[in-house]
Amino acid sequence: ENLTQILLYLWKQIAEDGLLSSLLRLELQDSPLDAAVEIAKVREIQTEDLVDFFTQASESPNTLKIQLAILTAGIQYLALHKDISTFCGVDFTNISDKEFEMALIQILKEVLK
DSSP: OHHHHHHHHHHHHHHHOHHHHHHHHHHTSSSOOHHHHHHHHHHHHHHHHHHHHHHTTOSSHHHHHHHHHHHHHHHHHHHHHTTTOOBTTBOGGGOOHHHHHHHHHHHHHHHTO
16 A cells, blocks of 8 residues: 555656656666756665565565566556547546556556565
């Protein structure tokens, strides 16, 4: 449940907060600014303890880290592109927070087994 809330918060921050989405776009450029690279490194360091918290009890912590990275990257991608186009036929501008949360819960139940 806590992980679901964290990922929902990430979605909302990127989808609704122009600063975070702008930073992510800067990082994704072919030649990102040095400052954007440094911000990405700092963010990675800041999230290290959180990721370790969710993976420490796992039988395969590295696999779980990879799964969390895939989920996080997917959420970031969808949030950055939700106003541009649909994805897999889904218009993410019309998805309610509850519907998004339920989808995350179902995925995380499988990942965290």
